Amino acid sequence: MGKYIIACVESDVELLDELYNKISRIVDSDYIVESYISAEQALIGCYNYIISKNEILITIVGNNTSTIKPEKFITELYKNSPNTKNIVFEDIVDVKSLSSIINDASLYQVLPRRLNKIDFELIILEAIKLNAQERRLKDYQRVLESAVEKRTRELNDINVKLEILATTDSLTGVNNRRSFYESTSPMIRYNRRENKSLAVLMMDIDKFKMINDIYGHAVGDDIIKLVAQKIQDILRASDIFGRLGGEEFAAVLPNTSQRGALKVAENIRKEIETLDYLTTKEEKVHFTISVGVAILEGTDPDLDAILHKADLALYDAKRKGRNKVILHEAKTK
Known part of the structure; x- marks a missing residue:
């Protein structure tokens, strides 16, 4: 001093x-x-x-x-x-x-x-x-300013974490339902207005309840994380992917034709089919996924409409034996 x-x-x-x-x-x-x-x-x-x-x-x-x-x-x-x-x-x-x-x-x-x-x-x-x-x-x-600066940093960190929690699925780290809807709704409106191609995939792990019942929820959670990571690896950076709840996922693929969407969906189905999960008891768990595909049409008013079409196709894939990709066919008069 x-x-x-x-x-x-x-x-x-x-x-x-x-x-x-x-x-x-x-x-x-x-x-x-x-x-x-x-x-x-x-x-x-x-x-x-x-x-x-x-x-x-x-x-x-x-x-x-x-x-x-x-x-x-x-x-x-x-x-x-x-x-x-x-x-x-x-x-x-x-x-x-x-x-x-x-x-x-x-x-x-x-x-x-x-x-x-x-x-x-x-x-x-x-x-x-x-x-x-x-x-x-x-x-x-100086002490007060330092304390205020520290508190401000802490609040900023908390706000960032809260924002992540509000928009991210805590189990998988992908978009949660709210974030998925907020991100994709404007994209749907834009592509419909500009007459651009866009596809939606609805995906669901087959017989997931049985997996939970036999192996427990911890194994079920691990499989959900594994599936989410694999799907995210296949999709493009411009695609929007999220977990809607449980074992159900959805993806919006902008600038994607029907043929392109079916190819992506089939790649996802095949990749998931090759996966096996090994439990702590050395038990091998095999699982598959069903995918419903829908293409944006001028008559689709919003995201819910095209998701509904993809969901119908997903239901059809389940009904036809699971582990399938089904395209929603527009009804003709």
């Missing part, structure tokens, strides 16, 4: 010694009292102290042998030590000088030369006390 400097500037050596002695008697070892006969010497001395991480606490400015006027000395020092308590004797400054100091720097007190010893000491002690209070306030402000 640095020292606190009290700089006295006075060309009259006798007065300078008197200032030095008065101040030295009332301060402890944390304070250094320096005497300068010129403002130029004082500036150099103060700058050296500042560079050495000391604080210029008070300046007491009287007459000096330098061409640097008191107001110039104080304003120059202010640039590097804005918290210094500057005291000047009234006989060395006029209204113009005072205005310059007040406008361009700071002024603590203007004192008469003949101030009695007790009053002078009280002013110096008050300046020291005020400086200490300001330091404590700054320390408190």
Whole structure:
């Protein structure tokens, strides 16, 4: 920790010694009292102290042998030590000088030369006390700002986590039902308006209830995660994929033709068919998936309409033996 400097500037050596002695008697070892006969010497001395991480606490400015006027000395020092308590004797400054100091720097007190010893000491002690209070306030402000910054970061982290929880399926990490609908509904409207191709896949793990009943829900959860990861690996980055609930998944494939959608669906079916899950008891669990495919048509008013078509196709795949891909066929009059 640095020292606190009290700089006295006075060309009259006798007065300078008197200032030095008065101040030295009332301060402890944390304070250094320096005497300068010129403002130029004082500036150099103060700058050296500042560079050495000391604080210029008070300046007491009287007459000096330098061409640097008191107001110039104080304003120059202010640039590097804005918290210094500057005291000047009234006989060395006029209204113009005072205005310059007040406008361009700071002024603590203007004192008469003949101030009695007790009053002078009280002013110096008050300046020291005020400086200490300001330091404590700054320390408190830093602590408070640090606490606020930390709390703000924590709140931001919480908000990010809440947003993830609100939009992400906690088991699989893919879009949950809400996020899936929010992401795909605008896409459906845009593709219908621009007459662009779009496909929807509805997917369901076959006989999943039986898996849960035989092997337990922990195994069932692992299989759901495995299926979700495999489907996500097959889909493109531009496709929107989500878990709608239980063992049911859905995907929206923009800019995808009927042929392309059927190819993707079949790839998913085949990949899932090749998977096996090994339980902790070394039991091999085999499972498959059924997929319903629907293509966006101009008559589909919204996401629910095309999902319903894909769901009907999925039901048809289940009815026809499971582990199948079925395309929803538009009814013709």
